[in-house]
Amino acid sequence: MGRLKVKGKAGAAKNFTTRSQAVKKLQCSLADFRRLCILKGIFPREPRSRKKANKGSSAPTSFYYTKDIAYLAHEPVLKKLREHKAFAKKLSRALGRGEWSAAKSLEDNKPVYRLDHIIKERYPTFIDALRDIDDALCMIFLFATLPSTTRLPREIVENCARLAAEWQLYIMHTHSLRKVFLSIKGVYYQAEVMDQTITWLIPYSFTQNVPPDVDLRVMLTFLELYQTLLGFVNFKLYTDATLVYPPPLDAKKDDTAAGVGAFSLQTAEVQVKKAAEKIKSVAVDGRTVTGKDVRQTIKSITAASGEQESGDSEMAELEENVEEEEAFVLQTSHTQVASDLPTLQTLSSLPTSSTSNLFAPYTFWISREVPRSVFEFLIRSFGGRVGWPASSGSGSPFDESDENITHVIIDRPSVQKEETPAQRDLRLRRKFVQPQWVVDSINASKILLEDTYAQGKSLPPHLSPFGEYNGAYDPTAEAEAGDDVDMSDVEEEEAEEAASDDEETEPSKDNVEAALASVTEDPATLRAAELAAEAAGMDYGTFEAKVKKASKKSSAKSSKTVEDAEKDMNKMLMSNKQRKLYEKMKYSQQKQAAENDKLESRRRKLQKDKATQ
Numbered sequence: 001m002g003r004l005k006v007k008g009k010a011g012a013a014k015n016f017t018t019r020s021q022a023v024k025k026l027q028c029s030l031a032d033f034r035r036l037c038i039l040k041g042i043f044p045r046e047p048r049s050r051k052k053a054n055k056g057s058s059a060p061t062s063f064y065y066t067k068d069i070a071y072l073a074h075e076p077v078l079k080k081l082r083e084h085k086a087f088a089k090k091l092s093r094a095l096g097r098g099e100w101s102a103a104k105s106l107e108d109n110k111p112v113y114r115l116d117h118i119i120k121e122r123y124p125t126f127i128d129a130l131r132d133i134d135d136a137l138c139m140i141f142l143f144a145t146l147p148s149t150t151r152l153p154r155e156i157v158e159n160c161a162r163l164a165a166e167w168q169l170y171i172m173h174t175h176s177l178r179k180v181f182l183s184i185k186g187v188y189y190q191a192e193v194m195d196q197t198i199t200w201l202i203p204y205s206f207t208q209n210v211p212p213d214v215d216l217r218v219m220l221t222f223l224e225l226y227q228t229l230l231g232f233v234n235f236k237l238y239t240d241a242t243l244v245y246p247p248p249l250d251a252k253k254d255d256t257a258a259g260v261g262a263f264s265l266q267t268a269e270v271q272v273k274k275a276a277e278k279i280k281s282v283a284v285d286g287r288t289v290t291g292k293d294v295r296q297t298i299k300s301i302t303a304a305s306g307e308q309e310s311g312d313s314e315m316a317e318l319e320e321n322v323e324e325e326e327a328f329v330l331q332t333s334h335t336q337v338a339s340d341l342p343t344l345q346t347l348s349s350l351p352t353s354s355t356s357n358l359f360a361p362y363t364f365w366i367s368r369e370v371p372r373s374v375f376e377f378l379i380r381s382f383g384g385r386v387g388w389p390a391s392s393g394s395g396s397p398f399d400e401s402d403e404n405i406t407h408v409i410i411d412r413p414s415v416q417k418e419e420t421p422a423q424r425d426l427r428l429r430r431k432f433v434q435p436q437w438v439v440d441s442i443n444a445s446k447i448l449l450e451d452t453y454a455q456g457k458s459l460p461p462h463l464s465p466f467g468e469y470n471g472a473y474d475p476t477a478e479a480e481a482g483d484d485v486d487m488s489d490v491e492e493e494e495a496e497e498a499a500s501d502d503e504e505t506e507p508s509k510d511n512v513e514a515a516l517a518s519v520t521e522d523p524a525t526l527r528a529a530e531l532a533a534e535a536a537g538m539d540y541g542t543f544e545a546k547v548k549k550a551s552k553k554s555s556a557k558s559s560k561t562v563e564d565a566e567k568d569m570n571k572m573l574m575s576n577k578q579r580k581l582y583e584k585m586k587y588s589q590q591k592q593a594a595e596n597d598k599l600e601s602r603r604r605k606l607q608k609d610k611a612t613q
Contacts, residue, residue, distance in 0.1 A: 012047050017063065018054065036081075038218070050063070080112070123229070134199055136225075140164055174241065175357065185203070187204070248266065258395035358442065365386075367410045367411065368391050414432075431450045
């Protein structure tokens with residue numbers, strides 16, 4: 001006899017758990033449950049039958065997998081949260097009784113949980129962490145620009161700013177940046193780190209305010225996880241590049257708004273040398289031992305070992321002969337395989353592409369109205385030297401009067417002013433460009449002409465470099481042959497309409513249009529249409545063009561009807577789910593095609609207006 005099935009003890013009722021049941025089982029508050037789910041990556045699930053999963057009840061609720069809740073029951077963070085709850089009770093009791101020493105000791109021994117083990121669980125390999133780093137970077141750069149309030153502590157903002165600066169330093173050091181886009185939301189960046197494409201958004205440096213309707217507690221929980229993740233990633237990237245982590249920070253430069261320039265990148269070898277220079281003498285058994293004493297001791301030991309080796313030279317020769325016979329000879333095949341295997345050092349020593357050092361031959365000066373943090377990051381990521389005025393912050397490597405400056409990034413209209421011959425000569429040796437020139441040159445992977453982006457000129461459209469999906473609109477693509485034919489047809493049609501407007505007989509034009517609409521391959525109908533055109537006074541060339549156009553329309557219409565019939569037959573053979581999916585796909589394709597046509601019509605209109613000017 002098989003096992004009896006009890007209602008509510010098997011199937012969906014057993015596999016799914018409601019949120020209230022999960023909170024009751026874990027014996028924690030709803031806020032702690034939300035925090036645990038965010039940190040562990042557990043989210044609500046939708047069962048096939050909500051009524052069966054809720055044991056016959058149809059009340060609206062959230063469902064979780066029962067196995068996920070059982071997995072949370074053994075989480076060390078949950079234990080720390082319970083200890084923190086007990087700590088809060090003890091602290092409030094001590095403060096209420098006025099026991100200040102007990103309260104201080106409780107505060108010193110406050111339970112603190114760490115998320116290191118969660119990062120290792122969710123991201124087993126370093127590549128997994130890089131693939132999921134996009135959201136972490138966007139949120140950390142966002143919080144780095146927010147002001148500190150009672151809801152947002154200052155320590156969190158400073159830590160986010162430090163992590164963001166460390167990430168930017170690594171991208172500049174390795175020249176990993178590939179694409180940039182200046183949008184309304186902010187600046188989109190795309191870098192390639194260890195063959196992984198990473199895209200993140202940095203908001204503009206405006207005064208930001210935290211809206212009161214935003215649940216900041218949930219965002220801070222995500223931020224806590226992302227800070228730990230980015231700290232691990234930065235440490236791994238810096239150590240693989242043989243750089244000191246964390247990079248040393250100059251507090252004076254940081255106070256004077258030096259930005260990324262307040263940090264200094266150092267290799268691990270420099271740090272070891274500095275540590276060796278500091279340790280010059282060591283105290284052993286109350287006696288100071290210097291480096292000179294160590295070297296003399298080593299010399300005496302080597303001299304004693306040399307005397308002993310001279311006495312045993314004959315035995316050494318015999319042992320060498322035996323070792324030569326039994327020596328292991330390394331095969332060439334093993335050495336060849338070992339040399340072919342790529343390592344991190346060999347990959348880092350490979351020559352970089354030309355686009356990564358796009359601005360290496362140039363020296364830039366950023367004007368005060370240009371956002372310095374954005375364009376300093378862009379120019380240094382592609383190998384260029386950059387300077388800025390003191391009003392934009394300290395730490396500029398050179399002054400505005402430097403003769404090596406080749407480009408001046410300026411974003412204000414040109415104004416005629418009196419200048420000395422030296423100033424005029426200096427201005428003529430420099431190229432004044434608008435900020436968009438830097439971004440468009442990066443996206444084009446080449447240095448564009450500066451005249452198009454000169455100071456005070458109207459700029460070309462700034463296009464997104466991320467339209468790589470199938471069917472995306474490319475305004476720079478050349479017109480196809482079919483488009484040329486369509487344009488010629490349009491011109492012919494306009495010419496014919498202009499010619500027909502001059503005619504006086506409207507009824508005869510209507511007769512010709514009706515005859516052309518009924519034109520087929522039958523010679524009788526073709527002859528009738530020709531007679532009607534001759535009676536209306538139409539020349540033979542115009543008549544042939546109209547016949548050709550009418551035949552094209554009829555053939556296209558017939559082929560379209562055949563394709564529509566085939567599609568209808570195919571849709572009849574689909575299931576309901578497949579039909580809905582197909583209709584969604586067709587709707588998105590038609591929407592994208594309509595958007596492309598709209599953009600193409602705008603482009604043609606702009607070209608026509610430019611040609612008429």
